[in-house]
Structures are given as C-alpha cells and as structure tokens.
Amino acid sequence: xxxxxxxxxxxxxxxxxxxxxxxxxxxxxxxxxxxxxxxxxxxxxxxxxxxxxxxxxxxxxxxxxxxxxxxxxxxxxxxxxxxxxxxxxxxxxxxxxxxxxxxxxxxxxxxxxxxxxxxxxxxxxxxxxxxxxxxxxxxxxxxxxxxxxxxxxxxxxxxxxxxxxxxxxxxxxxxxxxxxxxxxxxxxxxxxxxxxxxxxxxxxxxxxxx
Amino acid sequence: xxxxxxxxxxxxxxxxxxxxxxxxxxxxxxxxxxxxxxxxxxxxxxxxxxxxxxxxxxxxxxxxxxxxxxxxxxxxxxxxxxxxxxxxxxxxxxxxxxxxx
Numbered sequence: 001x002x003x004x005x006x007x008x009x010x011x012x013x014x015x016x017x018x019x020x021x022x023x024x025x026x027x028x029x030x031x032x033x034x035x036x037x038x039x040x041x042x043x044x045x046x047x048x049x050x051x052x053x054x055x056x057x058x059x060x061x062x063x064x065x066x067x068x069x070x071x072x073x074x075x076x077x078x079x080x081x082x083x084x085x086x087x088x089x090x091x092x093x094x095x096x097x098x099x100x101x102x103x104x105x106x107x108x109x110x111x112x113x114x115x116x117x118x119x120x121x122x123x124x125x126x127x128x129x130x131x132x133x134x135x136x137x138x139x140x141x142x143x144x145x146x147x148x149x150x151x152x153x154x155x156x157x158x159x160x161x162x163x164x165x166x167x168x169x170x171x172x173x174x175x176x177x178x179x180x181x182x183x184x185x186x187x188x189x190x191x192x193x194x195x196x197x198x199x200x201x202x203x204x205x206x207x208x209x210x
Numbered sequence: 211x212x213x214x215x216x217x218x219x220x221x222x223x224x225x226x227x228x229x230x231x232x233x234x235x236x237x238x239x240x241x242x243x244x245x246x247x248x249x250x251x252x253x254x255x256x257x258x259x260x261x262x263x264x265x266x267x268x269x270x271x272x273x274x275x276x277x278x279x280x281x282x283x284x285x286x287x288x289x290x291x292x293x294x295x296x297x298x299x300x301x302x303x304x305x306x307x308x309x310x311x
Contacts, residue, residue, distance in 0.1 A: 043249060046244075046245070046248055047245050050240075050244050051241055054237055054240055054241060054244075055237065058229055058231075058240070059228045062229040063227075063228075063229070068231065071229065075240060076240060076244055076247070079244045079248070080247050080248060083244075083248040084248075143223055144223070144226050147220065147224050147227065148227055151224070151227075163227075165221070166217075166220060166221050166224035166227075167224045167228055168228070169225065194213055194216070195213075197217075198213065201220070205211065206211065
C-alpha cells in the first residue's frame with residue numbers, strides 16, 4: 001500500500017498542478033460546449049472564454065512586453081485573432097494553450113519590432129529604457145522586487161522563458177509550444193537563466209531563505 | 211542547496227510577480243472591447259443587401275412620384291376637351307329646344 005502511494009504521489013502532484021493551470025477542458029465541460037457553440041456561429045458565447053482566460057493572457061503579455069497598455073492591446077488582439085480563426089481550432093482541445101500561444105507570439109513580435117526600432121534609433125547617450133513603476137503593481141516586497149530585477153537583467157529569450165516558467169508556472173513543453181522553439185532550447189535557456197539568477201540572488205536564497 | 215532546489219524556491223516566490231492591475235474594472239473593460247470586436251461581421255451578401263435595400267426603396271418612391279406626376283400632368287390636358295364638349299352640347303340643345311322652322 002505504501003509502495004502504491006509512493007508511486008502515485010508524483011502523479012497526484014502532477015494532476016493537482018495541472019488542475020491549477022486552468023487549461024484543461026476536462027475540468028470544465030462548459031468550455032467544450034462554448035467552443036462548439038462559437039464555432040457554430042454563436043459569438044455571444046465567446047464572452048465565457050474571454051472572461052475565463054483574460055487575466056492570464058494579459059499577465060503573459062505583460063511579462064514579455066512589460067508595458068500595461070501594450071499588454072492590454074495584445075490581449076485584445078489575441079482574443080480577436082483566436083475568434084476569427086476558431087474554425088481551425090480542433091474541438092476537444094483545450095482553449096488555454098491555444099490562446100496562450102497566440103498572445104505569446106504577438107508579444108514576441110512586438111518585442112522584435114521594438115528591438116529593431118531600438119537598433120535604428122538608440123545612440124550611445126540615449127537614456128535607459130523606460131521602466132514604469134506603475135507596471136509593477138505586484139511588487140509589494142523586497143524579495144519580489146529583487147526577483148523581478150534579476151529576471152529583467154537576463155537576455156531577451158532567457159527572460160521570456162524564465163518568466164513563463166517561474167512567474168506563469170508553465171512547463172517546458174508548454175513553453176516550447178507557446179514560443180515555437182524546441183523543448184531542448186527551452187531547457188537550455190532555463191539552465192543559463194538559472195545560473196545567472198542564482199548568482200544575482202545568492203544573498204537571498206543562500207542565507208535567509210534556508 | 212542544489213540548483214534544482216534553488217529554482218523550485220524561486221518559482222514559488224516568483225508567482226507573486228503575475229500582473230495584477232490596480233484597476234479591477236480593467237477586466238470588464240477589456241472583455242467589453244473584445245465582445246464588441248467579435249460581433250459577427252456581415253458577409254458579402256448581407257452587405258450588398260443592406261446597401262441595396264435603401265436604394266431599392268428610394269427607387270420605388272421615385273417611381274411612385276413619377277407615376278403620380280405623369281398622371282397629374284395628363285389631367286390638365288383632358289380638362290379643355292371636357293369644357294369644349296360641355297360648351298358644344300348646349301348649342302345643340304338650344305337649337306333642338308327652339309326648333310328652327
């Protein structure tokens with residue numbers, strides 16, 4: 001019996017973690033019905049999906065672009081795009097990963113656009129990139145501020161992958177699907193990010209955080 | 211502490227970095243915007259129909275007005291003939307009444 005429990009424990013943890021990630025329609029039969037209704041032309045039902053996923057979608061976009069206005073616009077665009085292409089969405093599949101993938105792609109596109117623009121415009125004496133403190137409403141303590149600053153200091157793709165893994169709690173497989181890179185590349189980015197983050201946050205985690 | 215342990219602890223702590231707007235009405239606002247944008251756009255046939263319907267109505271009204279105008283124009287032309295006919299009638303009647311011997 002004990003052996004059985006030991007074997008089942010990781011499975012149970014995985015199931016709880018999966019349920020918490022709110023992206024499985026098996027947890028929400030209503031979602032399946034809503035998707036079918038929307039595919040059949042009942043656009044009024046789409047409000048359910050928007051309501052269910054909006055917070056997470058905005059949070060993902062904000063984590064990548066780091067500007068609340070852009071994040072809100074990107075979330076809107078993601079939902080509109082998902083709606084317009086819902087005919088191609090396979091019934092029975094979870095809606096969450098799909099909308100997360102769309103918003104991640106839109107956010108990465110914006111990031112690339114910004115970087116291209118920056119290469120053309122930024123000079124040696126240009127001011128540092130704008131960092132609205134209003135963008136960081138969740139940072140209520142020093143620990144959170146330090147973690148946020150450490151993640152922000154990473155190179156672009158490591159930063160994106162680290163945010164999706166650490167903040168948004170996505171698995172390697174989910175991040176690979178969302179960003180369009182291989183799982184191996186995700187692991188590689190995370191490994192590099194982990195080393196850098198550990199160096200930067202050593203004083204917090206080696207001493208006081210036992 | 212191993213790298214894995216460090217990363218797991220960091221992952222627990224980093225969850226609080228999720229975006230939480232100060233304004234709770236943001237979600238309602240965003241949902242309303244998306245809902246407005248996803249309302250069914252009219253297809254080609256519907257667009258043509260919505261364009262054609264007022265045009266057809268206008269044309270029908272114009273046709274009715276034109277028909278009434280023609281009718282109206284025609285009526286004054288018939289009026290003198292009627293008067294002449296009425297005027298000719300008494301002369302005949304008078305002759306008949308007086309009788310020419």
